[in-house]
Amino acid sequence: MSDEQQKDERAERAEAAQAQPSGEAPPAQAEERVVAPLPQRGPAGEEIRVVTPGQRRGINRRELLKLLPVVAIGAFAIPKLQEPLLKEGLRFSDWASEKLFSEHRLAQTYSNNQVAPFEKFPYNYYDVLDPDVDLGKWTLTVEGLVKHPGDYKLSQIQAFPKVVQNTRHVCVEGWDVIGNFGGTRASDFLRAVGADLSAKYLEVTCVDEYYESIDMATVLQPQTLFCYEMYGQPLDRGHGAPLRLQMPTKLGYKQAKYLDTIRVTNVLSHGQRGYWEDQGYDWYGGL
Amino acid sequence: MATATVTRDKQTGTVTVSYEHPLVVRIAHWLNAVALLVMIASGLRIFLAFPSFGPKLPQQNFFIIPPPGLTLGGWLGGALQWHFTFMWIFVGSGVLYVVYQLVTGHWRQVLFLPRDIKGVWPMARHYFLFGKKPPVDAAYNPLQKLAYTSTIFFGVLSTLTGMVMFKPAQFWWLAWPMGGYHYARIWHFVSMCGFVAFIPGHLIMVALHGWNNFYSMITGWKREPEYIEGSGDRD
Numbered sequence: 001m002s003d004e005q006q007k008d009e010r011a012e013r014a015e016a017a018q019a020q021p022s023g024e025a026p027p028a029q030a031e032e033r034v035v036a037p038l039p040q041r042g043p044a045g046e047e048i049r050v051v052t053p054g055q056r057r058g059i060n061r062r063e064l065l066k067l068l069p070v071v072a073i074g075a076f077a078i079p080k081l082q083e084p085l086l087k088e089g090l091r092f093s094d095w096a097s098e099k100l101f102s103e104h105r106l107a108q109t110y111s112n113n114q115v116a117p118f119e120k121f122p123y124n125y126y127d128v129l130d131p132d133v134d135l136g137k138w139t140l141t142v143e144g145l146v147k148h149p150g151d152y153k154l155s156q157i158q159a160f161p162k163v164v165q166n167t168r169h170v171c172v173e174g175w176d177v178i179g180n181f182g183g184t185r186a187s188d189f190l191r192a193v194g195a196d197l198s199a200k201y202l203e204v205t206c207v208d209e210y211y212e213s214i215d216m217a218t219v220l221q222p223q224t225l226f227c228y229e230m231y232g233q234p235l236d237r238g239h240g241a242p243l244r245l246q247m248p249t250k251l252g253y254k255q256a257k258y259l260d261t262i263r264v265t266n267v268l269s270h271g272q273r274g275y276w277e278d279q280g281y282d283w284y285g286g287l
Numbered sequence: 288m289a290t291a292t293v294t295r296d297k298q299t300g301t302v303t304v305s306y307e308h309p310l311v312v313r314i315a316h317w318l319n320a321v322a323l324l325v326m327i328a329s330g331l332r333i334f335l336a337f338p339s340f341g342p343k344l345p346q347q348n349f350f351i352i353p354p355p356g357l358t359l360g361g362w363l364g365g366a367l368q369w370h371f372t373f374m375w376i377f378v379g380s381g382v383l384y385v386v387y388q389l390v391t392g393h394w395r396q397v398l399f400l401p402r403d404i405k406g407v408w409p410m411a412r413h414y415f416l417f418g419k420k421p422p423v424d425a426a427y428n429p430l431q432k433l434a435y436t437s438t439i440f441f442g443v444l445s446t447l448t449g450m451v452m453f454k455p456a457q458f459w460w461l462a463w464p465m466g467g468y469h470y471a472r473i474w475h476f477v478s479m480c481g482f483v484a485f486i487p488g489h490l491i492m493v494a495l496h497g498w499n500n501f502y503s504m505i506t507g508w509k510r511e512p513e514y515i516e517g518s519g520d521r522d
Contacts, residue, residue, distance in 0.1 A: 043514055044396050044426030047306040056304060056510070063506035066310055070317045073376070076325075089372025100457055107456035122343045170455065173363065174337035174472065175346075249456045280364035282371060287456040 094284035101286055103217050107248035110166040116177045118231045123238040124171065124252060126275060130237040131208035131258055138242055140226075144203070144263035147194025154242050157226055160184040160192070164232075165223060167248035169255070170287055172276075181246045182229030187220045195264045203265055203272070204245065207258040212245070212274045214254060218286065223248050226259070251285040305512040307503040309391075315384035316504060322377035323486075325369055326445075327479055328359035332366035340473055374449065381442045396426040399436035403429040414492075438485055445478035 040048055051059065075081045123129055139151035164182040190197065197220060203213045218224060227246035228235050235241040240257025247255060253276045277283045331353040338348045360366025388394040406429030412418035451462045451471035462468045493501050503509035
């Protein structure tokens with residue numbers, strides 16, 4: 001409240017006090033009020049009241065009740081409710097992330113001198129670094145909502161225009177590294193095999209039994225690659241030879257290595273959203 | 288100003304109360320207080336997964352490693368669930384407070400401005416070095432304004448840096464004024480340190496100002512406010 005407003009109010013009250021003696025009110029009372037005017041407002045404009053202890057208890061009780069919505073947050077402290085509540089929180093977070101994502105917005109790309117040396121690109125794996133893929137016999141199995149399912153050789157995947165990009169690989173742990181990746185656009189390959197691009201998900205399983213599922217919008221983002229090269233060399237065994245996912249708009253744990261099968265689907269296999277996701281990481285994992 | 292008055296009438300037993308904290312402010316305060324603690328504790332657990340501000344190879348750990356006992360979530364995935372759930376409550380209650388202050392004009396009472404700078408030291412001397420209490424004729428003294436305004440600053444900083452870390456591909460343009468993507472993580476940590484510095488000071492002040500003051504952040508009404516003469520103990 002401004003000073004002017006306060007002045008106005010004081011003036012009004014003074015008028016009221018002056019008006020009283022002319023009426024029926026006993027003069028003694030009016031005098032007492034003039035001697036001890038209680039400010040109606042504090043320095044910040046807050047309301048001031050004189051109340052009986054009973055009135056005060058009533059006020060406090062009402063105000064406490066109004067704060068009940070805040071107490072609801074305590075549900076997170078109840079062990080039984082904690083897990084489902086956090087799951088909902090994560091789902092909301094994923095929902096918001098998905099809304100934020102645009103297929104047409106590209107992740108930043110970097111110049112060659114910003115790329116980390118190959119030796120500084122960490123090998124990350126969940127079970128074994130080299131699951132002993134028989135590179136000679138390897139094929140990619142394509143299943144689900146596609147017109148031409150079947151086993152595809154690496155050379156068939158490499159027949160598409162090669163995309164080479166310097167992008168940031170971000171690990172959920174908090175580190176990141178800019179690398180050089182080459183491969184086939186996932187969207188090019190999926191169109192060629194007649195995939196239903198209006199399907200919701202792409203599920204992948206790997207030779208090392210890792211598994212992942214990715215929203216179709218991200219799969220169709222033009223920087224999403226079936227990656228077979230790093231730093232101009234065929235993908236080495238530790239980095240997922242012969243074929244891995246490479247998506248600069250997803251966290252590292254979504255970038256499945258040693259691909260074995262891809263499946264276009266509208267329904268995720270129950271409890272098979274992704275190796276880490278099934279243990280508690282968020283499914284969307286988008287950047 | 289002749290505001291001297293008898294606020295506690297011995298015969299009728301009445302007390303003077305003043306409405307110090309509107310409901311919106313109280314709700315925002317308590318939601319934010321809970322969310323802040325969750326964000327700090329789960330954030331430290333997330334930091335433990337890679338306690339460094341450098342590259343992965345070679346990894347050089349930060350000189351302070353948070354003790355796991357002070358963290359929340361148990362492991363990286365669990366901590367991220369807490370962090371990604373409570374970040375909405377943290378930011379939501381913060382936005383609620385700021386918008387409310389803007390709409391009501393109350394921000395004028397609490398926003399620290401350059402003209403408040405000269406009043407900070409006398410107030411700090413009073414609180415920490417037992418100096419004389421400077422006369423204060425406003426709702427909040429300069430030191431309070433500095434403290435409360437700094438929480439808004441750290442709140443905004445933690446939110447913006449958090450957005451860059453959460454969605455760097457979408458908010459890459461936001462990373463630029465921070466000094467690049469890697470600085471987002473550093474500034475995010477700095478904003479946490481800012482909150483960690485604020486909390487003990489805030490709690491000490493609350494303890495020093497007694498129950499009536501603390502209770503007013505719950506019910507809104509403060510019994511015997513200190514600016515009314517004869518209204519109980521003054522601080």
